[in-house]
Amino acid sequence: MATFRKTRRAHSNGKANKKAGKGVGLLFGCMFFGMGALFCWLGGLNPLFKSLGSKDWVEVRCVIDSSEVEHHNSSDGSTYSVEISFHYTAQGQRHQSDTYNFDTGSSSGRDGKAEVVARYPVGSKHPCWVNPEDPSQAVLSRDIPGSVYFIIPFTSVFMVIGLIALLGTAGLLPEKWSFKFNSRHKRVATEAVGTQQLKPRSSGLGKVFGVTFAACFWNGIVSVFLFQVIKSYQNGHPNWFLTLFLIPFVLIGIALIFGIFHSLLALTNPKIELALSESSPALGDSVQLEWSATKPLTKVRHLKITLQAQEAATYRRGTNSVTDHSTFHRDILLELDRPAAQQRGTLEVTIPADSMHSFDSSHNKIIWQLCVDGEIPRFPDIKNVYPITIRPIPLS
Amino acid sequence: MDDTIFIDLATTELQPGQQFSGKILWALDKAPKEVELTLGWSTEGRGSTDHKIEAELSWTTEATSGEEPFEFTLPQAPYSFDGPLISLSWELTLSVKKGKARQTLPIIVSPNAQAITLTAVANESKRSPLSFLKRGAIR
Numbered sequence: 001m002a003t004f005r006k007t008r009r010a011h012s013n014g015k016a017n018k019k020a021g022k023g024v025g026l027l028f029g030c031m032f033f034g035m036g037a038l039f040c041w042l043g044g045l046n047p048l049f050k051s052l053g054s055k056d057w058v059e060v061r062c063v064i065d066s067s068e069v070e071h072h073n074s075s076d077g078s079t080y081s082v083e084i085s086f087h088y089t090a091q092g093q094r095h096q097s098d099t100y101n102f103d104t105g106s107s108s109g110r111d112g113k114a115e116v117v118a119r120y121p122v123g124s125k126h127p128c129w130v131n132p133e134d135p136s137q138a139v140l141s142r143d144i145p146g147s148v149y150f151i152i153p154f155t156s157v158f159m160v161i162g163l164i165a166l167l168g169t170a171g172l173l174p175e176k177w178s179f180k181f182n183s184r185h186k187r188v189a190t191e192a193v194g195t196q197q198l199k200p201r202s203s204g205l206g207k208v209f210g211v212t213f214a215a216c217f218w219n220g221i222v223s224v225f226l227f228q229v230i231k232s233y234q235n236g237h238p239n240w241f242l243t244l245f246l247i248p249f250v251l252i253g254i255a256l257i258f259g260i261f262h263s264l265l266a267l268t269n270p271k272i273e274l275a276l277s278e279s280s281p282a283l284g285d286s287v288q289l290e291w292s293a294t295k296p297l298t299k300v301r302h303l304k305i306t307l308q309a310q311e312a313a314t315y316r317r318g319t320n321s322v323t324d325h326s327t328f329h330r331d332i333l334l335e336l337d338r339p340a341a342q343q344r345g346t347l348e349v350t351i352p353a354d355s356m357h358s359f360d361s362s363h364n365k366i367i368w369q370l371c372v373d374g375e376i377p378r379f380p381d382i383k384n385v386y387p388i389t390i391r392p393i394p395l396s
Numbered sequence: 397m398d399d400t401i402f403i404d405l406a407t408t409e410l411q412p413g414q415q416f417s418g419k420i421l422w423a424l425d426k427a428p429k430e431v432e433l434t435l436g437w438s439t440e441g442r443g444s445t446d447h448k449i450e451a452e453l454s455w456t457t458e459a460t461s462g463e464e465p466f467e468f469t470l471p472q473a474p475y476s477f478d479g480p481l482i483s484l485s486w487e488l489t490l491s492v493k494k495g496k497a498r499q500t501l502p503i504i505v506s507p508n509a510q511a512i513t514l515t516a517v518a519n520e521s522k523r524s525p526l527s528f529l530k531r532g533a534i535r
Contacts, residue, residue, distance in 0.1 A: 182447065182448045182449060183445075183446035183447055183448055184446075185446070185448050187471075187473070188473050188474070190472050190473070311479045311480065311481040311482050311514065312443075312481075313441060313442040313443030313481040313482050314443050314444065315442060315443050315444050316444065324442050324443075324481055325481075326479065326480045326481045326516045327516065327517050327519065328479060328480070328514035328515060328516055328517060329517065330517050354508065354512065355512065355514070356475060356477045356479075356512045356514060357473055357474070357475065359473070359474050359484070361439065361446040361448070362444070362446050363439070363443040363444040363445070363446050364439045364441075364443040364444075364446050364482045364484075366477075366482075391473075392412055392472050392473040392474075392475065392507075393412075393507050395412070395413040395472060
């Protein structure tokens with residue numbers, strides 16, 4: 001018979017994160033569903049129901065008083081609407097209306113609206129339909145507005161997404177649904193690959209480009225406000241609030257510029273090349289690690305090579321994605337003071353047999369890496385990380 | 397009668413790559429139409445949950461009670477493990493298409509019959525990015 005065992009679970013901040021995640025999920029779900037429902041009603045269902053309900057409206061003759069395409073300016077661009085006003089007589093009284101059809105919004109595409117307006121020149125007579133219960137309501141066209149056929153399905157997608165988020169957060173989705181969608185999982189290699197030179201996680205040039213891009217982006221935005229501040233001083237009306245507000249942002253910008261020079265200087269450091277006799281060792285394996293420096297290490301005061309393994313757990317905190325790390329294995333393979341005399345060497349590396357192999361899924365990873373740290377006084381340090389794959393113990 | 401479904405497995409401590417077999421049993425008020433058994437793993441802890449179904453079996457049946465043998469072959473990885481930030485556990489899940497009956501049986505997949513325990517090591521002291529400006533050059 002099967003026996004049931006309780007396994008110890010990792011609880012660090014798990015409950016707090018789950019509560020926060022629930023709050024975010026509910027907010028996200030409410031926003032998506034609410035906005036979708038609002039626009040579906042306003043732009044889709046309301047005009048649709050009105051159009052369908054106008055089938056018993058009475059047809060009368062109306063005279064066009066004005067007819068034009070109106071232009072609306074918004075932050076998203078220009079939109080247009082058909083604006084036609086007309087008068088008619090219903091139940092013995094003269095009425096005025098400016099409702100062409102049941103579509104109350106405006107949209108892009110001027111040509112279609114201009115065609116409609118051209119069909120209703122000023123002074124011309126046309127049939128219009130009057131609400132027998134409220135003769136002040138009349139339209140020139142009872143047809144279902146074309147926008148309804150687009151707005152209803154489009155906004156329904158938002159409502160479905162919001163509903164799934166709400167149900168999922170409240171735990172009301174059938175369990176089978178949530179488990180059907182597998183997380184991304186990159187299977188760890190199970191076969192040895194032989195000797196390979198290891199590549200660092202990020203190249204020195206990559207860091208230079210990254211820091212330069214960040215500095216340009218940050219300082220580009222800050223400069224717009226800095227320009228406003230300088231102008232205010234030149235005009236004799238200094239903006240003190242903006243000046244004080246900008247100080248931390250300017251300091252960060254200066255630090256980023258400093259970072260560019262730091263990373264450029266780091267490019268001139270000697271590179272440490274690593275090669276493993278088996279670049280994808282298994283748990284319990286012993287392998288040879290050959291290291292060599294591309295330049296003399298005369299300026300390096302202290303050199304260290306470490307084998308390290310970490311958990312990396314990614315979660316949402318508000319709108320940000322955060323990754324926490326915890327190191328569970330650290331083995332110093334090489335530690336040299338003033339390594340100038342030695343520019344290369346071979347080390348024996350033993351992978352612990354009772355540890356965890358490399359693991360890579362959407363939000364959780366086990367990362368093994370070789371870290372090279374070289375302390376250089378009054379110069380950027382050598383700091384490189386070489387990811388390696390640790391395989392599970394081979395099947396016997 | 398209460399709905400009962402059950403996974404009968406001789407041991408829940410399994411080796412990576414191991415082929416294992418057992419039985420599923422069910423006794424339900426209504427015919428389930430389909431009974432499904434999945435083998436998968438999920439993570440828990442600081443990071444958002446990841447999960448994967450590695451294999452699944454299903455039986456179409458109109459019988460309200462019965463039993464069926466099953467057999468799975470475990471992949472070589474991942475192992476069950478328990479760390480400060482992440483834990484990964486394997487499980488067999490038995491469910492029915494018609495009805496809410498469901499049973500989950502946790503299993504351990506590891507070379508040494510228990511989940512791998514990971515213990516955090518102390519962080520290394522980090523040098524300040526500006527420390528390179530300090531004196532102390534090599535003479």
